[in-house]
Amino acid sequence: MTAQHEPQHLLGAYVLGALDEQEARAVEEYLATSPEARAEVAELREMEDFLGELPPEAMLDGPPEGGDLLLQRTLRQVRQERGGQVRRRQFAAGAAAAVITAAVLGSGVAVGRSTAPSPVAQPPATSQPAPPPGTKIGTTTDPSTGTRMTVQVRPAAGWVRVNASVAGVPAGQKCKLVVVSRDGSREEAGSWLVSAVGEADGTNLDGSALIDPADVVAVEVENFDGTRFASVQV
Template sequence: MSTEQHDPSAGLVGAYVLGVLEPTEVAEVERHLSGCAPCRLEVAELRELEGALGEVPPEFLLDGPPEGGDLLLQRTLRQARRERGSELVRRRAWLGVGAVAAAAAVLAVGLSLGRSTAPAPPPVAVGPAPSATSASPPPAGTRTASVTDPSTGARMTLTLTPAMGWVRVNAAVTGIAAGERCHLVVNGRSGAKADAGSWLVSPAGARTGATLDGSALVDPGDVTSVSVVNEAGKTFVTVPV
């Protein structure tokens, strides 16, 4: 709406909707509205905006109003009251109020959309804390042993797990020099031997040891021991099981 095309009361339409006019000015604006369709339309639109802002639930403004928003609105209204005699100043004051209202509307709508479109957090299952007793027990027949060979200084901690006609071997081996090519050998009752895996001892493995997993096609009931042997046939350590 262009206020230059109307009488001075047109510049008070915004303040009229906000309810900050004196009684004489309210009467002046209402007389103008009775004969001005564009201003009546503007009043209706402003009241609609005012109603929409009033219906925004406070929980949508979780972070509060925009910083300085209340202060800006109060200063604008005080300026409008002090300088109401100037139509140009009235228009500037109403533009300031409109900017604050528009910012509040955008903030409210943005927060509302954010709340409605954000995915709900997944449900959190609450239960007892895990404990050592809740771990699955090892299979029946699992054997564990540890030996340090006094002559070589090599040590092996061994877990032998039975399967259907074969065994799984887990071994932690320390005390063997870097560069040695070693084999895990499963020894049977009849003197049979089965290779469960091999590795090259690295410098890091020589310092901190190595953990190995292997398997051998030996009946669990026939296994008597597991040895670490190099390719030259030297036995570093044997663990009876």
């Protein structure tokens, strides 16, 4: 065994699960006798967790296979956008040249064209379809529970569709989304179990309830014991 094969140099490969059974056993025996090695393994595991933050695709290199049309479409779009407007970036690079041109031509036209404030009319990046008429949106942060909730209530024919984002309910809570009617009646629009991610980053829910769109006054989150976490007036 060379120095490189001593157990303390295998801890990384061990953490990454790349050792064969025999080597892994040798490392485990070593760990049992060495608190320092156990501490090191704990640190290396943190790094492994950290690598897990990356989508696996992030480490691929090169152009995509069969992506020629994609490249051509992208180049075309860029050419069209470039042609359609005088861009700020171009101004920075081309201003000096434009001034010289103007001086040579003795005309303000070139300057006028090149330095006119560029209409940065970038097309909206993503098209958000307009919600149907009568859609109501509400948001709240409950002062006592700290629950944050945003809801959208969209009318259907005599009933409503509900989309809610709920964050801050403690993980492990069994929750219901409840739509409240003007006359006080309550309809459940869905239920879920709050995960750790849901507690921190929020859970997005789609549901529906048979309450006339005109009668909806609030959407609430409560657990199965009836404890209310948040109520949004709409």
